[in-house]
Amino acid sequence: MTRYFAAAVCAAVLSTPLPALAHPETGMSAIAHGATVTGAGRAGDASLVARTVAIGMADSMRFSPGELLVTRGQTLRIVARNDGQVLHEIVLGTPEEIARHREAMRRDPGMTHGAPNMAHVAPGRSEQIVWKFDQPGKFEFACLLPGHYEAGMSGTIAVQ
Numbered sequence: 709m710t711r712y713f714a715a716a717v718c719a720a721v722l723s724t725p726l727p728a729l730a731h732p733e734t735g736m737s738a739i740a741h742g743a744t745v746t747g748a749g750r751a752g753d754a755s756l757v758a759r760t761v762a763i764g765m766a767d768s769m770r771f772s773p774g775e776l777l778v779t780r781g782q783t784l785r786i787v788a789r790n791d792g793q794v795l796h797e798i799v800l801g802t803p804e805e806i807a808r809h810r811e812a813m814r815r816d817p818g819m820t821h822g823a824p825n826m827a828h829v830a831p832g833r834s835e836q837i838v839w840k841f842d843q844p845g846k847f848e849f850a851c852l853l854p855g856h857y858e859a860g861m862s863g864t865i866a867v868q
């Protein structure tokens with residue numbers, strides 16, 4: 709996964725303060741508009757992955773599959789594969805977190821990214837997110853690059 713510097717400039721996006729957790733790989737604080745802990749769970753331990761799920765990303769602005777069903781407490785390895793010709797991203801969060809992130813990107817399209825709950829995926833590449841879904845509920849994954857979400861590039865995660 710490409711590592712960008714976590715963007716402290718985006719901390720204001722989060723209406724709920726999140727604890728400052730050291731990033732497991734960079735040692736950086738992961739507070740940004742991306743996060744180590746969100747309402748949808750937390751960064752997972754790769755040694756505890758219970759299930760690997762492949763998600764395709766297409767220039768038709770669709771993820772496939774567009775729905776995931778997860779058992780609460782499971783750690784998933786999500787392998788996002790970009791089958792298109794343009795950059796896509798995948799961001800996990802609650803619907804509210806995704807909406808705040810979209811709003812932040814509208815205000816600042818050049819904002820830097822980098823956190824365990826998201827990955828940028830170059831054309832022809834795959835990137836992984838390891839995430840522990842320890843909260844029940846309905847969550848989203850989305851591509852928030854300009855125009856992509858609006859064109860339908862989002863999916864749902866049901867944790868039960």
Ligand SMILES: [Cu+2]
Binds near residue numbers: 797851853
């Ligand atoms: Cu996209």
